[in-house]
Amino acid sequence: MGKVIVVTSGKGGVGKTTSTAALGAALAQRNEKVAVVDFDVGLRNLDLVMGAERRVVYDLVNVINGDAKLPQALIRDKRLDTLFLLPASQTRDKDALTEEGVERVIGELKKYFDWVICDSPAGIEKGATLAMRHADVAVVVTNPEVSSVRDSDRIIGMLDSKTLKAENGERMEKHLLLTRYDSNRAERGDMLKVDDVLEILSIPLLGIIPESMDVLKASNLGAPVTLSDARSAPSQAYFEAARRLAGEVVPVTVPGEKRGIFGKLFGRKAA
Amino acid sequence: MTKVLTDARSIRIKGRSFLAVVLSPDLPLDQWLERLDDLAARSAGFFLDRPVVLDVSDLPIKKAELKQLIDDLAERNVRIMGVEGARPSMLGPGMPPAMKGGKPASDVEVTAREPDAESEAEAEVAAQAPQRQEAPQVRAIPQSLVIDEPVRSGQSIIFPEGDITIVGSVASGAEVIAGGSIHIYGTLRGRAMAGSIGNTNARIFCRRLEAELIAIDGIYKMAEDMDSSLRGHAVQLSLEGDTIMADILF
Numbered sequence: 001m002g003k004v005i006v007v008t009s010g011k012g013g014v015g016k017t018t019s020t021a022a023l024g025a026a027l028a029q030r031n032e033k034v035a036v037v038d039f040d041v042g043l044r045n046l047d048l049v050m051g052a053e054r055r056v057v058y059d060l061v062n063v064i065n066g067d068a069k070l071p072q073a074l075i076r077d078k079r080l081d082t083l084f085l086l087p088a089s090q091t092r093d094k095d096a097l098t099e100e101g102v103e104r105v106i107g108e109l110k111k112y113f114d115w116v117i118c119d120s121p122a123g124i125e126k127g128a129t130l131a132m133r134h135a136d137v138a139v140v141v142t143n144p145e146v147s148s149v150r151d152s153d154r155i156i157g158m159l160d161s162k163t164l165k166a167e168n169g170e171r172m173e174k175h176l177l178l179t180r181y182d183s184n185r186a187e188r189g190d191m192l193k194v195d196d197v198l199e200i201l202s203i204p205l206l207g208i209i210p211e212s213m214d215v216l217k218a219s220n221l222g223a224p225v226t227l228s229d230a231r232s233a234p235s236q237a238y239f240e241a242a243r244r245l246a247g248e249v250v251p252v253t254v255p256g257e258k259r260g261i262f263g264k265l266f267g268r269k270a271a
Numbered sequence: 272m273t274k275v276l277t278d279a280r281s282i283r284i285k286g287r288s289f290l291a292v293v294l295s296p297d298l299p300l301d302q303w304l305e306r307l308d309d310l311a312a313r314s315a316g317f318f319l320d321r322p323v324v325l326d327v328s329d330l331p332i333k334k335a336e337l338k339q340l341i342d343d344l345a346e347r348n349v350r351i352m353g354v355e356g357a358r359p360s361m362l363g364p365g366m367p368p369a370m371k372g373g374k375p376a377s378d379v380e381v382t383a384r385e386p387d388a389e390s391e392a393e394a395e396v397a398a399q400a401p402q403r404q405e406a407p408q409v410r411a412i413p414q415s416l417v418i419d420e421p422v423r424s425g426q427s428i429i430f431p432e433g434d435i436t437i438v439g440s441v442a443s444g445a446e447v448i449a450g451g452s453i454h455i456y457g458t459l460r461g462r463a464m465a466g467s468i469g470n471t472n473a474r475i476f477c478r479r480l481e482a483e484l485i486a487i488d489g490i491y492k493m494a495e496d497m498d499s500s501l502r503g504h505a506v507q508l509s510l511e512g513d514t515i516m517a518d519i520l521f
Contacts, residue, residue: 124425150442150443160423202421
């Protein structure tokens with residue numbers, strides 16, 4: 001049985017979709033079967049970032065309603081044959097999702113794939129709660145600024161109360177993915193520092209993705225950054241995050257910081 | 272003619288919570304009443320002097336049936352103080368008011384009649400006697416709630432029965448409300464309200480004060496009104512008269 005990951009944040013625009021695509025492609029390059037699922041019904045974006053927008057025939061809502069079978073709706077990536085996309089519907093809204101439908105689709109995906117990565121919509125409403133409901137692991141995407149951190153805190157509270165795992169009395173595994181991190185601005189005090197965010201959210205760190213033009217460029221090209229420019233700094237950070245998700249122990253490095261702090265961070269427990 | 276108020280004192284309306292017994296009948300009602308009679312026979316006087324709330328949520332009955340049920344219960348000396356989970360249309364004049372927002376408490380033990388008790392009056396005493404013995408015990412052990420994880424933004428922890436201890440931080444946008452004191456082994460960034468049901472001796476302790484709002488017994492202080500030298504320190508807050516006093520701990 002595969003693992004179900006929800007990529008969530010509460011706040012919009014912090015990089016959930018970009019991170020879903022990048023982590024999905026990074027895991028798929030390890031020769032593991034990956035399905036990325038867009039839960040943002042009505043505002044779908046993952047197909048664009050994956051460069052599959054012209055190949056969408058059936059979508060998640062069609063599968064939930066029984067209009068299409070799961071294999072008909074899954075789109076295989078042209079560059080990686082272990083990477084698949086289940087797009088969201090653009091013409092419907094979140095009310096088209098039903099709890100039983102989502103459970104059935106996730107259950108089916110788990111049988112065929114090693115990783116099922118659900119790209120959650122922003123907010124704390126139905127779309128977001130359904131995306132997290134059946135997850136085994138949560139990746140909380142946060143920018144180093146106060147509003148994003150507070151929204152992430154709210155989402156962590158919901159992961160601990162509204163998910164199936166929480167209701168069964170189990171602990172939800174949660175990881176922090178700090179995106180758009182700019183060490184210069186953090187040093188100047190314009191941004192929260194890594195330690196401040198970790199202190200507030202108190203969940204293990206999965207990775208720090210540096211602010212970079214490469215990410216925007218990759219999105220506009222329709223390719224996950226870990227595919228289009230694997231050598232760039234954000235790609236390296238995503239590859240490391242993917243290795244930590246897979247259970248490897250990889251020390252976290254803060255992008256752009258010099259040695260002294262490096263040593264200190266070496267001792268930090270990651271993921 | 273306009274009425275002139277001669278007394279300048281305004282009427283104070285206070286909130287207070289009491290523990291009530293909740294009865295949740297099930298269908299068919301006549302069989303349920305039979306079982307209730309059986310219980311009453313084993314424990315005479317159990318419902319006397321007890322406030323009873325009737326919970327009819329998930330019970331598909333009509334207004335007339337509900338009225339009949341309340342009358343049937345009154346016949347058995349069970350007086351209903353309120354009805355929970357009823358549609359507004361089910362309750363009319365002369366019926367108990369609707370109640371909502373109840374919080375679950377522990378189950379109420381029904382004390383059985385002592386086997387050798389002879390008269391009903393004696394049984395009644397027997398049923399009530401254990402409760403009288405229990406009362407001082409409850410007072411001797413103050414209740415407390417311990418939470419082992421951080422309180423996240425948007426969560427509220429409400430515990431009017433006593434103290435709250437949190438092993439972790441209280442996030443911005445979270446709130447903790449206790450009838451007694453609040454102990455936070457972490458950073459307090461949200462709201463903390465101690466002594467919420469009128470306890471001037473309640474205190475707030477935290478490892479690091481970054482609070483948005485603190486209150487003790489209804490006297491509150493916003494972040495802006497707090498002495499900035501307290502921020503970031505381990506602080507104890509207590510009430511002296513009508514002012515909140517703060518001491519930095521070690």
